[in-house]
Amino acid sequence: MKFRIIFLKKKYIYFFILLLIFISAVIIFIVSRSSSPSFNTISNNKKIKADFNGDGKDDILSIVRNENKYSMKVMIGDKSFNFQTDRNSPTIESYSPYWPIRVILMDVSRNKIPEIFVQGSIANKPVQRVFTFNNNKFDNIFSNYNNILGFIDCKNNKTPKVISGKLQGDSMTLSNYIFLNYKFKNYNYESDSTFMGKDTICAFIKLIQGLPQSESYKPKDIFYSSISSENMSLIGNMSGENNSYVFQDALFMETKCDTNGNTSELSWTLNFKAISNTDTNIVKNYTLNLALIPDKSSEKKYHFKIASMYKAK
Numbered sequence: 001m002k003f004r005i006i007f008l009k010k011k012y013i014y015f016f017i018l019l020l021i022f023i024s025a026v027i028i029f030i031v032s033r034s035s036s037p038s039f040n041t042i043s044n045n046k047k048i049k050a051d052f053n054g055d056g057k058d059d060i061l062s063i064v065r066n067e068n069k070y071s072m073k074v075m076i077g078d079k080s081f082n083f084q085t086d087r088n089s090p091t092i093e094s095y096s097p098y099w100p101i102r103v104i105l106m107d108v109s110r111n112k113i114p115e116i117f118v119q120g121s122i123a124n125k126p127v128q129r130v131f132t133f134n135n136n137k138f139d140n141i142f143s144n145y146n147n148i149l150g151f152i153d154c155k156n157n158k159t160p161k162v163i164s165g166k167l168q169g170d171s172m173t174l175s176n177y178i179f180l181n182y183k184f185k186n187y188n189y190e191s192d193s194t195f196m197g198k199d200t201i202c203a204f205i206k207l208i209q210g211l212p213q214s215e216s217y218k219p220k221d222i223f224y225s226s227i228s229s230e231n232m233s234l235i236g237n238m239s240g241e242n243n244s245y246v247f248q249d250a251l252f253m254e255t256k257c258d259t260n261g262n263t264s265e266l267s268w269t270l271n272f273k274a275i276s277n278t279d280t281n282i283v284k285n286y287t288l289n290l291a292l293i294p295d296k297s298s299e300k301k302y303h304f305k306i307a308s309m310y311k312a313k
Contacts, residue, residue: 050105052076052133054113061116063103068095070120072103072131074138083131086140093120093127098273098285099248106151108160108179115179117162119149119249126249128164134182142184147249148172150196155254156261161189163196167247170206172198196252197266197292197304204290204306205247208272212239224293224305231309238286238311243274245286255291266292266304269312287312 049058052074060075070093072083084090093101101120108115109132116131116138126147131138150163162184165174174191177184193199200222207214215235223232238245248271256265268290276282289312292304 048103048105050114052113052116052138054111061103061105063101065095069093070095070101072116072118081138083138084140085129086143091122092118092129094122094124096121096124098283099124099271100285100287102251104149104151104251106154106160106162108151108154108162110160117149119251121248130162130184132182139182141182142177147247148174149249149251150174151253152196152263153254153261155257158261163252167202167205167250170202172202174198194301194303196263197268200292200302200304200306201250201252201268201270201290203302205270207235208238208245208270208288209247211235211245212242215239221298221302222306224295224307227307227309234288234309234311241274242277243284244277246273246275247271248273263304264294268292 047060047062049060051057052059052061053076057077059077062073062075064071064073069091071090072092074081074083082090083092085092095101099121101118104117104119105114106117107113113133118129118131119127121127125145128142128144128146128149129140130142131140133139144164146164146166148163148165148167150165152161152163154160159178162177162179163174164177165172174195176187176189176191178187179185203219203222207218210217218235250268250270252266252268254263254265255267256263258264270288270290272286272288274284274286289310290306291308293307294303295305298305
């Protein structure tokens, strides 16, 4: 009888061991999902809190405008860290009333410390910069004059990737990077014209830059069938304002992925300079936010279609 009781206890012990292993695996999976990169943007003269040195405490990132120049600093405890570019300049970007600065915090290294991506302009030319905290300072590890910045594989368990590219004329060229040993490493990635909706975005930008004349010829294939008439009225409203629109820069990222890690929703943010056709001294910024979703019936062209769009306030 005693032997039988001990045998049953061993069976339960094995059962609980297997149960604990299963629970641990589930916890690890959830933690890895929750540790996917965070995404925040800030604009002129604002501050954001985040842990920039990995001590578990919030620090403060500030953008400081001095006349027509922007500088940046981070307060960690009672110590201030000033930023300098790779050319030892404290000027990170230029101030422009029609070209806002954008700062994105993204933990592409997945070490719990976000990298700092800056997108804006200097002397009316697009500029991208990336800063990371290393050896008790913020290094400018990446700079270029591209006008497209994107993030993929940030909502799944794959290695996060950074996309940097340029829109010139009607075509968009993109380069792909992963973060490795505090550097960005370029890697080859097979992508077609539908990659992250770039063919749709190129057609949309061409439409906006052609307003008001292009309104009657807008390509219907780039819009999802269920897009609301209220969303579509954005194009008519922009056309009615009688401006000439010039593309400046864009930011995109995946917002949703399916169970296989494939993109099921994209967000694109597009910046345009709007010059009044009646008074060229009137120049404004138009920031448009677009959501794109895949259309399974359209694989070779305009696979990602615009499901919603609105002008940011």
